[in-house]
Structure formats: C-alpha cells, structure tokens
Amino acid sequence: MSSTRVVAGIGDDCAVLRIPPEHEVLVTTDFSLEGVHFRREWHPAEVVGHRCLTRGLSDIAAMGGEPVAVFLSLALPARISQSWVDGFFNGLLGLAGNFKVALAGGDIAQSPQMILADIMVLGSLPKGTAILRSGAKPGDRIYVTGELGGSAATLEMLRNTCKKLREQDFPQYFHPAPRIEVGTYLRQHGLPSAMIDISDGLSTDLAHLCEESGVGAELHADLIPRARIGRDPRTQVDLKDALHGGDDYELLFTAPAKKRIPPSIAGVPVACVGVMTRGNRIFLRSDGKSRRQLKPGGWQHFSR
C-alpha cells in the first residue's frame, strides 16, 4: 500500500508503476454514472467521489489484494460548478489517502449532460495467492463481513422522503468502507476458498460465486447480520434488504469447516451465514420453517 510504487504518474503518455518482485497485478474498472449509481440531489459531490473509488477498492479487497494506484476518467457537463468538481475530488482523494493509493492518471472530457466517472484501480498481491470466485467446495462454510442491507434501506428512505438525510446517521451508505484490511488478512492467513464483494446484493453475488465454483448453497436467515441504520441503533433493516440489497461493499467468502475464522477482523465483525452444498441451487432456511429456494434478487441500482 505504498505510493512509492508509482514511478511516473500524470504528465506522460502512460503512468509507470513498479510492482514488488514475485507479485501479480490486479485490475478492476467500474463506471459511476449519474442517474444510475448516484443522483446529484441525493448525493453530495464528496459522497459521489468517495463511493466511486469504493467500488474499485472493494473489488481489490475481494481478491485479497492491496491497492497500488487509481486512474480516473471523468466526463463532465459544461455547466458543472467548480465546487462540485472540488467536492468530488475531495471525496475520492480522501479515501485514496486512507489507503495510501496515488491518483496516477486518467482522462477528462466534456459530456453533453450527465456526469460519468470511470474508475480503474490497480492492485497487487504475491503470485498465485489471488482469491477467486471459483474455489468453493460443498461443505465449506459461508461468511459475510459487517452488516447487510443498509444501503438498500437508506436508498428507500431517500426515495420516500423530501428532506435530506444526515450523512452522519448513515455512514455506511454515504461513506462505505472498502474491506481492504479484511481481504488482506484472509489472504495472508490462507483462510478463504473463494471470495467476492457484495456489490449487487447477497443473493446475486452468492449466485455468482456458486456458478463460478459449480456448487450450491444454503443460507440461514437468522444468521444473516441485518444492518442497523439511522439515529436509533435498534432499527434493523428487513431481511429482504439484507438478502437482495446492493451497494454494501462487504465481503462474502467461503472457507473449509475446519478453518477457524475470527469473529472480528480489523474491527469488522465476521458472521457465518450458511454452508456450501452440492448441486447448483441456493436455499434459505429459517428457524421453524421449511427451507425455500432463493433466487438472485436482481439489484439494479435505481432501475429496480
């Protein structure tokens, strides 16, 4: 996580990056589009910049990698205010600074109407240690970090209220923390058999992991950590938000039953929520009820 690996940044035809010996390079790209991933009336510029980079850093975390450099392509309408642009960069660079990641290049262009950001994050890890989606086996336990559904529930509140929400009451929605330290810890201790970040919702991302691994899964509804949001810490989100809501940027991973997983890593709680199974279907079991098949919730940002 050292910015000294950027040998040459902005100001030449390419950025030049030095990767540690015997390391592999991780690359991820993510769009953040106005009207799809954010709205100017709901999300302050600084929040848009922060969340834009979170999307990329969360993908690096999901491989167990460490971020090295960020590249930003930004298309802006001609009439955007300088204070919006300053806010956006404050949010993005503030988060980048937390992980000592340099903004090493990118492109700026004019867009006819909407704001469009494309973030590329480059990371690295020792050769052969990337945690893929494809390594889960039947019998492996399923774990998630943090709490789920908070972003979907907050978005629902934004949709249904005229007044602005206080950012400090919904920190995980407005300033989601990419789980870099958790991913690094898990990789260094050789714990996960497979990992993915929960950006599209637990049901959808678990389905991706099952598909890549060629296995099924059984979740226990009562074990899924439901987010507590707003000013009253007792208010838990509905199970459906925890199952299907996206934009949480927590990690979902599997590990063999014999591996001991700490209940908390780098200050983030880790919960066992189910078990991988043979087959290719995902079931949800609840105490006192028969199990039912769980279909991917199809989180579609604002278009659902």
Added chain:
Amino acid sequence: MSSTRVVAGIGDDCAVLRIPPEHEVLVTTDFSLEGVHFRREWHPAEVVGHRCLTRGLSDIAAMGGEPVAVFLSLALPARISQSWVDGFFNGLLGLAGNFKVALAGGDIAQSPQMILADIMVLGSLPKGTAILRSGAKPGDRIYVTGELGGSAATLEMLRNTCKKLREQDFPQYFHPAPRIEVGTYLRQHGLPSAMIDISDGLSTDLAHLCEESGVGAELHADLIPRARIGRDPRTQVDLKDALHGGDDYELLFTAPAKKRIPPSIAGVPVACVGVMTRGNRIFLRSDGKSRRQLKPGGWQHFSR
C-alpha cells in the same frame, strides 16, 4: 506481447495479470466519446472500435512498451443496434489480435443518449527503460515516424462532402496503426532521449515534450513529411495540417546527434525534422524565409 500473461480475466472481481520479472507496468486511459472523437454518420462501428484501441496502444508505444491487456468500459444508449455493438467489438478485437493483447475486463452500462467508451491499456517494459517526455537536451535531433496531417485533412473532407469516403482510400485515418514495433525497437536500441505520440498534432505534442524537458525546438518546414491521402498518391496535405492536425498516432522522439537513426523502422519511415534548442520556444524555419515562432495549434477534435 503474449496473452498468456493474463492469469484470470473477465468473470472475477478483478483481472489477474502476470508481469515478467524485472519489468515495470505501464497504464494509460483514453475516452472515445461520440460527438467528440467520432460521429456515427462518418465512422463505421468497426472504425470506432479500432480507433478507440489505437489511442491506448499509441500511448504504450510512446513509452517504448509492449501491450499486455486491454480493459473497456462502454456506456451505450438503450436503442443502439446489436450490429453496431458487434462492429465495434470486431474493430477493437481485430486490432487487439494484431498485437496479441487480450481484452481482460471492463464494465458495461446504459447511457442516456451518446456512446461513450473508456479504454485502458496495460503494458510492460524492463525496469527503468520507459522513454519519458522529459529527457530531451539542446542539440538533440527531432524525429517523426510516418506522415503527418492525414487525419486532419481527411476529417476536413468528411466535413465538406455529402458522400461517404471509401475507407480503403484513407487507411491511416480509418485504421491508424499504433507504432508499437517502432517504439519497442527504439527502446531496445537505447536511441531516444524523449518520446511522445502525436495525438494532438505536431505543434502541440512537441510543445508538451519541450515543456517536460525544459528546452525549446526548431522545426524545418521542408523536412516535415506531409501525408498523401485519397486515391491520387501525389496529393499531399497542407503544411498547416501536418503541423497542427491531430489523431495521426505517429511517434515524435528526440535523440542525441551522434546516434544513428535508421531511415525506416519496422517498415515505417523515420524523418529528422529539426533540432532541440535552449530556451522554451518553438520556431519554424522554411528554406529562403526567416524563421517564425510556432505556437501550439490547439487541435480540439471536432470543436475547433
């Protein structure tokens, strides 16, 4: 230039790339926006895909690097035809195949009206051998590859004609060839002191190189290779197009006077067009005329 360096591509949270030992990583990103870099009525989809990737590969060439992998973020209007999308990928993947570069990831999103592509190319070269813009010294000779001004002159024809131009009559405009082999040869033989690609026009890109190197330059108008375009091979473009026209994707480099530069590299002609000087200004000398100061032409794609 081997695609085997992509350990994991599309289908996980990140692509995983293996860089040769003792190599550095090059990264460049470039927008290709409808209405700014292309127009659907002038440029067939396949040409848009080809030129989109050319922008990135040309930046890798300008460092002396070899391309490793391509990442594409593509925002498309809902009503785009499948044949346009197929054509775009045919153009992009065809050029990628020429250099054995894999499309290793990216993102797809819906755009409200215009097509927007962001291309990221990752390359590599041995540690410490990247050819920067900042190494030119007074007395160094200035060289350009190929012929200049062809794209600007072709664009002028597109602007002034109702009928379509035949792609085969304007190959360098519709299918520009990134100068990867030339850049690699120059780097391997330790010839250039500085290098940049001519994407914004000779006057503008030479000004960038002068600024980064802290030197001035003197160009000789009669030495600048002017493009021959269209069906009559004797038709040369105007000097102003060769001086200021962008989108040619040729290389501009400097080398000490004592270095012998071949007149042709990998089948591409190389011409000496001037000399670097003390100071920070650029002058243009013509036979039989007094020299005059040359200001950057300010190539602005379609907005000039």
